[in-house]
Amino acid sequence: MIKTSGLSYAALAQAVNRLGYLAGKTLNYSKSAVSRWIAGEQPRNPVPELLLEVFRKKLGREFTYRDLGFDIAEADIEIRSLWYSDLSTTLDVAPLMWSHDVFRRDLLKSSAVAVGAMTAPARNFLPFEPDRCRSRTGSIPVSLGDVKMIREVAHQYWRWDSKYGGGRFREQLVYFLHSHVAPLLGGRYGEKVGCGLFSAAGEATMFAGWMAYDMASLGLAQRYYTQALRMAQAAGDRQLGGEILTCMAYVANSAGAPDDAIQLCEYALDITKGRVPPRVQSYIYSVLSRCLASAPSSPRNRPAALTALNAAERHFARPLDGSENAWVAGIDFRGLQTQAAHVLSELGMTGRAHEAISVALDGRDESHRRAVAFCKLYLGMVHVKEDDAEAAVAAGDEVLNLLPGLETARVQQGLARLQREINSLGDTDPIRTFNERARTLGDRS
Template identity: 40%
Template sequence: MAARPLVARQPNERLQALIQEAGCSNAGLARRVNMCGAEHGLDLRYDKTSVARWLRGQQPRGRAPAIIAEALGRKLGRTVTIDEIGMANGKNLASGVGLQFSPTVLGAIEQVCELWRSDVGRRDFLSGSSVAASALVEPSRDWLISAPDGQVARSAGPRVGQSDVAAVRSMTQALVDLDHQYGSGHVRPVVVHYLNSVVSGLLAGSYREAVGRDLFAAVARLTELAGYMAVDTGQPGLAQRYYIQALRLAQAAGDRGYGGYVLAASMSHLAAQLGNPREIAQLARAAQEGARGRVTPRAESMFHAAEARGHALMGDVHAAQTAAGRAMSAM
């Protein structure tokens, strides 16, 4: 049997640059990674030799890349993604970035920041991604059954206050106004760069519980806006990823009403554009169940109207009329 040719690993220059930026020694980074892993219930025993191997191009297994990124992020005072440390598998990044409803707040921050960074750096790749109907419905189920996030407060990084939250809200309104005036094609790149360069740093900062909840709510709205603009510019696969992350951010904010809006308005509208009426009804029903008692009569009516639309497109007249009747009664 012929021996397989050896493939030379490429030095990880991204990781090297971040270690230098953080002012860490190899041994210091290893200690930080081990401590961070312990907080996640992992018994990691890396040392300076391990870091040297990573710098030579070795890829650690399992959850280690995410832990390394988190450890460096804490030292730098900002979110660092696994792509930024040169440990994102290209195939997995292509198929999965932004499509997961993370079970943890920390994972949600990592996921959405990775999406923003990938959007800025890989615009052609992401804009050409397709939409899977199951990837619309599965996050809605995760949202529906997930317990509330117990805590979102953070103690590491630059201090974030209500003035920062107000700035995000004001920027969102200004960007909405610009979109109405000039169209998404002109404005969407500005939205994505703002999310990637400014908002990611806020999420990685330190904030009290109330500020954190308000911050996640504000960022959820801006992320949903970026998704809407992706639809408007003919990028449904990218919009899907932004909507999923907006849903997760709304969960971190404790805002079930806005989560329902993302499902019944944003995601169901995308499903309608793609010709998936069954998913329209499923998303609308998830919104109704998950936001029950947490929304205004107008929002509740909109959720039922979205369900009616799905049934109508499937040709189910009776179900459409029933849902439409509930929409009228809710007003």
Template identity: 30%
Template sequence: MTTTKTPNTQLAEWLARAGLSNAELARRVKAAAHQAGHPQVAPDATAVRRWLQGNQPRRPIPGIVADIVSDAVGYRVTSADLGLGESHAEDRSLLYNRDWVVTVETVSDLGRADVDRRRFLAAAPFAAVAATGPSRDWLLATLDQEPEPGPRVRLEDVAAVKNMFSEFQRVDIFQGGGSGRLILAAYMNVHVYPLLRRPQAEDVRQALCEAAAEQTYLLGWMAYDNGEHGTAQRYLIQSLRLAEESRNVPLGAHVLAGMADQATLLGHPEEGLRLAQSGRHGLRGSSAAALADLWALEGRALAAMGDKAAATRAVTQSEAAAEQVHPGEEPEWALFIDPAYLHGEHAMTLRDIGDHSGAAEHAKRSIDHARQQKRARRGALSQAALASTHLQKRDLEQAYAAGLRTLSLASKVKSSRAVEAVADLQRRMEPFGRSRLVADFAERARVLTAA
């Protein structure tokens, strides 16, 4: 007896809405799969026709198709929406679900997938359109909130989570995001996410959600620093939802800052600008450190977009906000938003708009502060920015010297951002041709990237 497959009308409707032909979808799936490390995935128009007839493609194809359709229509569409099977953790975790029970299950599934099935999650791509809905929903929910009086309740288990955040944040700052991230993920799976399922009084639940949001953000940030951008994006979106549940507006704005940083780094400065502005508008001045950070990242995005005047204004606004920061009054997650960090970000903004002298001055300030704190990652990023300003002034010898310092510091941390700063500096040296200094730096950089 022959079994007749049911045509996938959902997929057909979404492809029509996205304006994608069978051949074009097949081409994009093949390209995205190869970029994600799946060279064996090479569908053609005939394969797409079979999907439309009711055949279910194997993983990772459903998730890739969902990403492609999402990019085409401008908002997140899941594999389940396309009739391509149940959405897996890497797909569901890109959604900002209003249902709290669903959110708890999603973030728990994400943590398990991160530890148990990393080959799938590590290959998950960054989806620029996925941040549109979450940032909008967070901002609308935040503007509807009214602050509640009274001190925050600190239960013993919440305090323990907070203490662990402090430890892992230090690991990230001084050793890089690649050090200890999976240990943190395992800790969250065993000790934190299960707590979210237990019934709690409202004040206790808010405190617990805040602690979980901080840790989930840190997981996302460490993945981002380690170059695992698909994983990072998913953790950041779920952290934003947890922050909203905790009613901690500065924390939510801080998560949006991380999302903005990632979007700009990956070549989506318009999205980075929108995310930074959403965080700033929702913040309403309740954290000077978070405000300084959001203005700094707004400047980074504007510089990448080529808006020199607006980028310069954003740097000025960030500096003004930084003057109002009182470290003892800021939350622990904001401790890294200090002169070493802010001057480093401003150096890269001014470098990108061609302000060589301004960029060099900020880079030197960042380097001095980072050296005092023994922060190798920040020092590496700022040394690379300083080297870039020397190259812009055609001073290869000074750039080479700063480049060597970049290499030395980058080798001390497990951070793909530090390695990328070295690679970027190597690319900027290429116009100088076959100089001995260029060749020597390239060889040293090759050794670092290979390691």
């Protein structure tokens, strides 16, 4: 196989090291290691999976461990789930990922973010070319009714995520993917049903990725988004693809890679421009604004963040046309203003931030508890910037009131940040009381 690929031993070792870096692994193999592998030594994980990927890219077809001469029964799903492969491979990898997430949860939950691989799926997604053959000949018949069922179940979990946080029901959604969606993907269906099936499965996978992100499992979220993006391409669903790329930007931003986050949003805008409803473009612009505001090192980012926010509001003002995904259509003006509140708070524009927070909170009910918690966090940060310790503590107390029953690591992280900022304002009785209450609630959770 090495001879067929045209790779020297040194070049193969370099290719493995490079792919390892993209997958978040530090490797330093040389041509002597390749010689040992050829002599019969079986390399340790993740090398076998990396070798498969090297030869797949070089020779343009799939290979197995047996083709490499390795006696390995199970794929290294932590590595394989990062690759953006052909559709048949994705239909093997995604169900295997779900299965591992159900039965060997800690293996994937602790997966590190592969910063080097952050934008690679997006580059494979562009130029956008849907798969031509989406039919399958499995034993289980699949209908459009099954597609509708997947969407309805996934959207219910999405609603619960908004109310209770990503940690409350993520395991149940993943089990649904494993027990119900995986058998359908391997079933029997034609082109029309296949197109809908891949779109619905991709959306449900995206939701599971979002819940992982909400619980600060960034590496796990990255892997879910990568597989979801491949399904979106198979479905020919630009709208879903743009939404997934935008979700990936959240992960990149949280992983300390703001430039990658900005690039992912720009990819999302490129793939959706003029081809999706304006509400989708509004969502992408709002996240782009957020990422720009989080990367203040470039003097151009501040005005660019405001420009993106204005574009989000401009696109939002255009009417819905009925072709939006249900969850995007459900992002109302208050949701947009929640994003605006974060951006304006980060930029220190306290007056406008107060206005955005007021709109974002107006009429919010229990179904959006996490969004309310974030608004209160942003409000607290604005008060800190105004040196108003009493008001900042009051906002923090309101966040603490929302914590029982809300399982979201992002809110916990935001609260810890707010607490640090409040403590920088002094050592008063209200601040000490707030710290004690935060500690007590943190111990309970």
